[in-house]
Amino acid sequence: MGDYNSRNGNSSRGGGSRSEGPRRDGANRGGNPRRREEGAEGGRPERSGARKHAQRGGSGRNVGKFQAGPNRAGFREERIVARQNEPDLPSDLDVKDLDPSVLQDLRSLAKDNADAVAKHLIMAATLMADDPQLALRHARAAKDRGGRVSVVRETAGIAAYHAGEWKEALSELRAARRMSGGPGLVAVMADCERALERPEKALELAREVDTAELDEETRIELAIVLAGARHDLGQHEAAVVELGKADPRPDAEGVSASRLMYAYADALLAVGRKDEAKKWFEYSKKADVDGLLDTVDRIRELS
Known part of the structure; x- marks a missing residue:
């Protein structure tokens, strides 16, 4: 199990599901981030219903409620360490290279944070085939910054899949599926179960x-x-x-x-x-x- 080089063609690892994650050529499925190319054939895929995002920090939504996340002891220190350990981002990245639908999803984040997430998504897409481990680091950094956005979790799942981290891939893809609804990347998820000998x-x-x-x-x-x-x-x-x-x-x-x-x-x-x-x-x-x-x-x- 888990052999990408199996010749029998019966799995993604052996020639089955070929989801390549957030590609830069626009030929993407499952709502993953794509780099936009003018005039690219096929364009943006049909999406079954618009995603709906909760208002982040909406007016009075959590007033008086206990919040276990940001207020727990050590959270700020952990976040600082995580940001310090993020992989470097090239200076020439342009967030406009992402598909407009992905940029729209990221608008639920603060602008500076959304830009950083977008750049990590671009790097995850760029490195997915040639350096899946580094692609996964970028995807994890995007998740750390924007884990409430389904396309970010989906990208993290695909990156983990390509890096052979089957359990992590399943966890992230399930989270993305809960957030966005629909079947999600069911073939990739099923292939992860195969890789886990299930x-x-x-x-x-x-x-x-x-x-x-x-x-x-x-x-x-x-x-x-x-x-x-x-x-x-x-x-x-x-x-x-x-x-x-x-x-x-x-x-x-x-x-x-x-x-x-x-x-x-x-x-x-x-x-x-x-x-x-x-x-x-x-x-x-x-x-x-x-x-x-x-x-x-x-x-x-x-x-």
Whole structure:
């Protein structure tokens, strides 16, 4: 478990859910911070309902109430130490590079603090693929400053996921899901359960969401992860069924489609349907125009 290099394509760690967190190219899902690029194809994704944030320090909301957070002994000292240990931020970062919807969410914070959070989110996005540990430090710094904002918690969860901190990832993604509602990054959460060697939990988590609420890419990601959970349990026929529900099609194109075909071929091979498996590896190879998968090797093995 937890092997990012597993070739079977049945999990994010082995080619399943590919949530890459707060990307700078705008091609993001789940409400993660994105860097905005003028004229980028696809633009801003549809969002199911606007987020609603409580008024921070609203007029008289907490008057006379005990507050365990900022008033507890040692809180100020802990906060100072945390700020001193934050990773450095380059001087040329521009918070306007973030998607406007993310900047809107951060308006619930004080301006200077919101700017710092935005810059840490940008760094987390930038470093996610090449230096996931440093990306996680930036995401944690953003959380320390703006942990009441769902997109910040979501970013912390994705960063923890890429850094292999499965428990932390689950905790943060659950928090983000509670704050914003909706299915959240259910495929990533399910894959974390697999990494923690809890495939039953991954299957349970999937039953909590209405797949009709998910876009096609997310449905594919979830199917791949759930098939992986079935394989973990030795339920290889059920894995074929899970992937079949996602409707793999020989003429489909794109990264998600090619990975679905790959996972489907691998599941067919696991139940002894070698000839069918080879065909689906070939379909996957055709759809994989960027050559991201090892379909050539798999086809050669079956020839």
